[in-house]
Amino acid sequence: MLVLALVLVGSVYALVSPAASSSADSNVSSQVAAGKAIFETNCSSCHGMNGEGTSQGPSLAGVGAASVDFQMGTGRMPMARPEAQAPAKRTTFTSEEVAQVAAYVATLAPGPAIPSADQYATVGLTAEQVARGGELFRTNCSACHNIEGRGGALPNGSYAPSLMKSSGKHIYEAVRTGPQQMPVFSKQVMTDQDVKEIIAYLNTTHSQPSDGGFALGGLGPVSEGLWGWIIGIGGCLLAAVWLARKGARSR
Ligand code: HEC
Ligand code: HEC
Structure with a gap:
């Protein structure tokens, strides 16, 4: 009994004591x-x-x-x-x-x-704050990442990637660490609240259906103008040619 008790006490001590004293450190x-x-x-x-x-x-x-x-x-x-x-x-x-x-x-x-979840969580932001995130994004980020965050080309063969699938955590980390050609935005320049609002803006933009028709890459007048030229004016030309040929034949 005595030996058994000694072994028991010994092994319990061995299990408990080092864990209690130095677990965090180790x-x-x-x-x-x-x-x-x-x-x-x-x-x-x-x-x-x-x-x-x-x-x-x-x-x-x-x-x-x-x-x-x-x-x-x-x-x-x-x-x-x-x-x-x-x-x-x-x-x-x-x-x-x-x-x-x-x-x-x-x-x-x-x-x-590494940021904690509450540094990039966007719950509870008002529509006004999300709109402010859009403003911040257009001022600080859209020159490289495009107005909707769909990415764009940069000099010397590099590119700013699309942000369509970026998680809140990775957006926060990119802003703070400035990978490659991206500038570092410190907390003095851009507060945690600013980054949250940008994340919320990107999330809303990217989950929004484009009710007005094709988004055309979100490039604005350039792609819309090209679309107008090729499809619009091209279509008018085709119609004109078709009408003219039909008219000649019926005569
Ligand atoms: C000078 C151009 C430039 C500006 C301005 C810029 N970025 Fe970037 N960004 C880049 C480049 C280049 C990369 C790719 C870096 C790499 O691949 O190593 C990048 C990468 C990222 C990524 C990583 C995407 C992914 O998940 O793969 C995020 C997120 C991002 N940027 C967000 C932002 C936000 C938010 C802002 C504004 C506060 C911003 N960027 C401003 C150039 C820029
Ligand atoms: C084939 C070479 C290569 C290997 C392997 C490699 N890296 Fe890199 N790493 C680079 C280069 C080049 C850059 C800078 C250019 C860039 O960011 O695209 C870089 C940039 C980085 C940066 C960004 C530095 C900054 O200034 O913010 C980090 C962090 C990093 N590497 C971590 C790692 C880790 C961790 C591993 C291993 C899991 C690794 N790398 C493996 C070549 C490499």
């Missing part, structure tokens, strides 16, 4: 260690063994967890091969693995953290 450090391991196999060829950067990729010191979450979450990283711009694709990493790499990169130097 969770974080094991997450960072796991992230470092993933980083070394998938990313270090371009970003260097310690994220210091190589000729193939920039240094990641100070880009922050938000940048990693954005780049890996949208499937841009790891880049398959060096090229002008990493295309977004389906990510092959689990969200846990992304969080591990993000935690590791965040230890290199301080940078923007």
